[in-house]
Structures are given as structure tokens and as C-alpha cells.
Amino acid sequence: MAQNNVIIGIHAVHEALKDSLTLDQILIKKNANNEIIREIIYLARKQTVTVKTVPVEKINRITRKNHQGVIAFSSPVDFHNITNLVPSIFEKGAIPLFVILDQITDVRNFGAIVRSCECFGVNGIIIPQKGAAQIGEDAVKTSAGALYKVPISKVHSLPSCIDFLQQSGISVLSITEKSSTSLYTIDCSVPLALVFGAEDVGISSAILQKSDACVNIPMQGEISSLNVSVAAGIGLYEVLKQRPQIL
Structure with missing residues (x-):
């Protein structure tokens, strides 16, 4: 190391x-x-x-x-206070897009997700104080430097943070294979936070219950789940596709 x-x-x-x-x-x-x-x-x-x-x-x-x-x-990056970050995005006239990572501890998955977030214009990534990937040189490398560009917020409690986001007018969308609702049926043009969970345990029940909606990514193969970084890329592309003012 x-x-x-x-x-x-x-x-x-x-x-x-x-x-x-x-x-x-x-x-x-x-x-x-x-x-x-x-x-x-x-x-x-x-x-x-x-x-x-x-x-x-x-x-x-x-x-x-x-x-x-x-x-x-x-840490190679400074952490942003979510209570300051959210209003600053609204003040710029932007439609907020956040990514919440629940118990994703693998550095390579984390770095790949951060890279996708930067490519798709995510305004901030929210991680828990406990149960997150270590943010060091390996994370910077796997993100291809995107960690220097996307604001990271570390919070004590993801459920409490979700309460704050919802009170601020941001819908919380959990992407999970446990849902029978397709991601492609959801309006992603609104202020939004996408939640992704660890591949072994998924998104916690407390967060699923607080989410405004739970959706899946439709698949046709026999394997029922995607690598979380791949799922994040697909989910973020769907958001971008539904926001024509950005394209």
C-alpha cells in the first residue's frame, strides 16, 4: 500500500x-x-x-x-456538506441529479461509478460514514481522475439524508432487481437521486422503504443481476436520455 x-x-x-x-x-x-x-x-x-x-x-x-x-x-478530495450542496445546485437553475451509494465498499466499483457520474453530469455522490469504499489513490486511479471533479458528500445516516433530499424536492429512486417496475417507465426529468446498493446485500430495507420508487433494469438473459457499476451507468444514461435540454 x-x-x-x-x-x-x-x-x-x-x-x-x-x-x-x-x-x-x-x-x-x-x-x-x-x-x-x-x-x-x-x-x-x-x-x-x-x-x-x-x-x-x-x-x-x-x-x-x-x-x-x-x-x-x-483523503485526496474534500468532502461537501450536503445541506449546502443541494441549494447551490437549485440556485444555479440546474435540475439536481445525485447518486447515493449504500454499502458499496469495493474500491474498483466505486471508482468506476464515480467515472460514470462525471460523464453523465451528476451533481454529487452521497456515501455513508460507515460502509463506504476507501477514498485514496486507488479510487482516484479507477475513477480516471473523476474523483477530483464530482462532489462527494459523506453523511452519518443515509435514511436521514434521504429525508433531507425529499424535503428539498428531490425524488429518490432505488434501482433494485427486487422491484417489478421498469426504470424505463419512470419520469427521470425531475430532480432525482438514484440509489445503488452493494452486489451481495443490495439496498438496505430502510432505504427501500423511504424511496419514492423502486425500479429494476429490464434484462433478458438468465443472470438476474448486473455489476453495480454497470447498473449505475445504465441508470444514469436513462436519466440523461430523458433530459433533452442537456443533449
């Missing part, structure tokens, strides 16, 4: 948080507990930085330096 985005040691990570450096995630060895550790966790939660407790062996595989049981990964 590349080391240039790794912050090593309890005091270095603590100072990075106090200076509001943009971090993607923090790893803390299991059973570590002191005043500075507790403050690191507090500041991380306040700044929507993912914190994971892991066996010390995992940290040792990342660095052999004196890490004191704590390391952090800096």
Missing part, C-alpha cells in the same frame, strides 16, 4: 483532526482507550470521518513505524 497518504501515530492523527485536515478513515487498534483516543473518536465523528477498530496486526501490515495503535488515511 502506498504510504504517502497515511498519517502515523496517535498525536499526529490527533493534530490532523484538530487542524480539520480532510481524512477518509482512521484505524485504531482494538482495546485502545485513553483520553486522546476518546478525543480522536469524538472529533472524527464530528467531522464524519470513519473510525474502525482493528487488530494491531492489520495496522502492522500497513506500516512498520511506531504507530502507537493509531493511523489515519488522508
